[in-house]
Amino acid sequence: MALACAATGAQAATQDTSSPATASSSKQTGTTTTPGTGSQEQDLYNHSADTSHDVTHVTASPMNVLHESIGLSRMPQDAMHTPQNVNVVPQVLMQQQNVKSLDEALKNVPGITASVGEGEGGMAGDQFLIRGFAAQNDIYENGLRDFGVYTRDSFYYDHVSVIKGPSSEVFGNGTTGGAINIVTKTPHLGNSYQASFSGGSGSYYRGTLDVNYQLNSTTESVRSSVYN
Template structure:
């Protein structure tokens, strides 16, 4: 019987480990993750599916040192920096397809057609502007290729919760014109009943639709066009003013019934787009990025009591 040489075994172990390279673009250029002197986490689309992540709020809840919250105090917090309850400012900026979702409502954006997500912790205002003092969540979308591919998914749960989503992409003209489409829609009846009219008091409805277009007129010139439409309607218990005398000791069975004199509703819509141009010279690349986003949010005040 012979004993293995520890030095040889250790060398064989080192040779068998290949971590590979992870490319990130969070600093506006493509870099190897191990070469970036910053705290960065990268989450792949496979990991998003395994974690059952549906939106940005759920994503950040799976990340260390960063937290997403909903309801009255919606927003994203990190390292002691919190969103303002008086304004729409948020210490973490969310980018989707290169478009900044600058206010705190970005927590509700659905996560669909994602290639990977880059989470940068720490001040990034020098590159991304004043609202990025806490960090960046950069959602990188999948780019269509010559081969057509796609997926369809659906879920059903308690309180008539339903979710449907799809994505499809491919080449309309090989190597020249590419198209990608994706979308999702969900609804939930909720569990709180308004005894004044018998309707549910915390139902939710959401949908979004996205488009990716890639045009390659020449081997050196590339045009990318991205667009997205998002709608959210939320009747949430978090928007209710609970009597101070009951705050902290009200049970779920008691909260299940409420009397609302006026509808309690938050409606949020946003549309965004991006135009990216890239020309590859012999020794350098010239790029241009133009983005657009328009958002609306309306709240219906409510008066209620238990």
């Protein structure tokens, strides 16, 4: 009996002394890191996990017009930071749609309708309604009011901005539905040439030429756009 009790006590002591090591070893086998890599880890299921980060470069689309200038000195901020409902028709969209006039460009803007032949007193040319209000006196070109009643060709347009809503504080009395501002092309560094020609029935033909020429390394360029 004495020998049996001594053997049982020795075995229990052995188990008590070995249990902390077993517990510590079980804690250490949770996650192991491969030496020398720093970014490769293994989980409890021996699955390697890559903790490195990929670098992604984002390029803005030419259709993104949030940072386009409205072209008005009285509204110096871009379209995103102007407290108005602003629609911008970019040049790349007008090129893809083969836009030839201001009327065709404004078909991309909701809330604008052409009012030619709808009881406007026989006036021809570009006559628009913005949200149901006449806007024949609310057409601007580079911030200057354009009173001409004629059909405007889009051969020299860079983009067209439409500011909707009452804006008498900015544009003066009479701007009830909104205003239309045409921003023309400006010179840029480097030489560029662009020409286009289109024709149709009824002796219809149209040709445009856009030339930008840099004078020298220290002088701004000159640009000319013509159509026939």
